[in-house]
Structures are given as C-alpha cells and as structure tokens.
Amino acid sequence: MSDVTETIQELLLTAGLDAGYRNESLILLEKGNSRYVRDLKLNFSSTFSSSHxxxxxxxxxxxxxxxxxxxxxxxxxxxxxxxxxxxxxxxxxxxxxxxxxxxxxxxxxxxxxxxxxxxxxxxxxxxxxxxxxxxxxxxxxxxxxxxxxxxxxxxxxxxxxxxxxxxxxxxxxxxxxxxxxxxxxxxxxxxxxx
CATH class of the missing domain: 1.20.1290.10 (AhpD-like)
Structure with a gap:
C-alpha cells in the first residue's frame, strides 16, 4: 500500500468514513500519488481543537x-x-x-x-x-x-x-x-x- 493510500484511509477514518470509501476527487489524488493528501489530513484534524x-x-x-x-x-x-x-x-x-x-x-x-x-x-x-x-x-x-x-x-x-x-x-x-x-x-x- 502506498503512503498516499494509507493517508487517504487515515483521513477517511478521521472523518467517520470507511477506509475504503472513494469518490472522484480521492481517486484522482490517489492515482497521482499526491503529496497534498497529507496536508489535507493534518488540516482537517486541526479543526477539532483551537486555542481560542x-x-x-x-x-x-x-x-x-x-x-x-x-x-x-x-x-x-x-x-x-x-x-x-x-x-x-x-x-x-x-x-x-x-x-x-x-x-x-x-x-x-x-x-x-x-x-x-x-x-x-x-x-x-x-x-x-x-x-x-x-x-x-x-x-x-x-x-x-x-x-x-x-x-x-x-x-x-x-x-x-x-x-x-x-x-x-x-x-x-x-x-x-x-x-x-x-x-x-x-x-x-x-x-x-x-
């Protein structure tokens, strides 16, 4: 399994979805082995807490x-x-x-x-x-x-x-x-x- 696929699965689990869930955008990111997926996962996770x-x-x-x-x-x-x-x-x-x-x-x-x-x-x-x-x-x-x-x-x-x-x-x-x-x-x- 590629790092991108693993990160997508982590992102999906964080968002309460099945790790195997895919849509058109996720498929394109996965096919392109996009580095952006890691940023997206970290950014999304950061919405759960705030200093303010x-x-x-x-x-x-x-x-x-x-x-x-x-x-x-x-x-x-x-x-x-x-x-x-x-x-x-x-x-x-x-x-x-x-x-x-x-x-x-x-x-x-x-x-x-x-x-x-x-x-x-x-x-x-x-x-x-x-x-x-x-x-x-x-x-x-x-x-x-x-x-x-x-x-x-x-x-x-x-x-x-x-x-x-x-x-x-x-x-x-x-x-x-x-x-x-x-x-x-x-x-x-x-x-x-x-």
Whole structure:
C-alpha cells in the first residue's frame, strides 16, 4: 500500500468514513500519488481543537460551514462531533439556521455592495432575521459563525459588519481568525470529502 493510500484511509477514518470509501476527487489524488493528501489530513484534524474556541464551538462552526457548502458527508460527521461535545439539538439547529440565514444575507448585502447604489439601501429588505436577535449559542458565538459563513461566501460588507460586532462584544481577533481558519479548512476538505 502506498503512503498516499494509507493517508487517504487515515483521513477517511478521521472523518467517520470507511477506509475504503472513494469518490472522484480521492481517486484522482490517489492515482497521482499526491503529496497534498497529507496536508489535507493534518488540516482537517486541526479543526477539532483551537486555542481560542472550545471543542463544541469548533464542531458547531464546522457544522455550519458544512451546511453552507451543502456537504452531506461533513454535515453528518460534524453533527456527530457536536453531539459528542454535548451540543444541544437547539445549538445544532442554530448552526444550521445560521448557514441558511447568512446565505440569504450574503447574497442580499453583496448585491447592495456591488451595485453601490444608494437607492437599494433605502428600499426595505423585507427579510426575517429573528434568529440573530437572541441566539441560543450566545450573540458572540453566533456572530463568529456568521463571519465564517460570510467569509466563505465572499461578502465583504457582511465580514466587516460581523467583525465590528464581534469585537464590540469583547471577543478577540484570535477567535475571529480561528473561526475563519476552520471555515476555510472545512471548505477545502469538502472538495475531497463528499
């Protein structure tokens, strides 16, 4: 067995999959004897802990990004991780809801930002965002999930607004950085694990 095949198997086991599982991306990496597989495995493993987020927060953050990216394999995996870290059904539902709500906001506010027309800022949005008003995960953590989803979706206006809100709530830039780091790794892993 090659080193790449062994690393793929370790990655799959880490993600809760059978070591023999393969998809098109994994097959191509394996055929090409890609050195990247080791980086991917190490990066993916690093999403389980953080110096600035607890393990439950890491799992909920990753779940929200997996939902945002519509990755069923990672959704299932990180739901199980969140449950193992004592996340409640309400907290898990909120991570899912956050991904959906921010997808809406990211499209809407990116549109306003791209056009740069004052008229579009004067027209009422007419979208409901009750989830943001009193989140069960707490305002600061909900904002962290929001900035992570917004970064993945490329909404500059939303990223800046959520960063300002998070810092205003007393969170550190390191917490923000780790949230976005986890989001980037889950997005990357989702290109290969699906």
């Amino acid at each position: 987020l607890n393990e439950k927060e890491c799992a909920l953050m990753a779940l929200s990004i997996a939902v945002n990216n519509n990755n069923a394999v990672l959704i299932n995996f990180f739901e199980q991780q969140a449950l193992a870290k004592e996340a409640t059904a309400e907290e898990i539902a909120e991570a899912v809801g956050c991904a959906s709500l921010l997808a809406l906001n990211n499209v809407f506010y990116r549109f306003r930002h791209f056009t740069g027309k004052e008229k579009y800022t004067q027209i009422p949005a007419r979208v409901r965002m009750q989830l943001m008003s009193s989140p069960v995960t707490g305002k600061e953590f909900f904002e962290l999930m929001s900035i992570a989803v917004s970064a993945v979706n490329g909404c500059e206006m939303c990223v800046n607004a959520h960063e300002q809100s998070i810092l205003g709530l007393g969170a550190s830039e390191e917490r923000i950085f780790d949230a976005v780091r986890i989001a980037s790794i889950i997005t990357s892993a989702g290109k290969v694990i699906y």
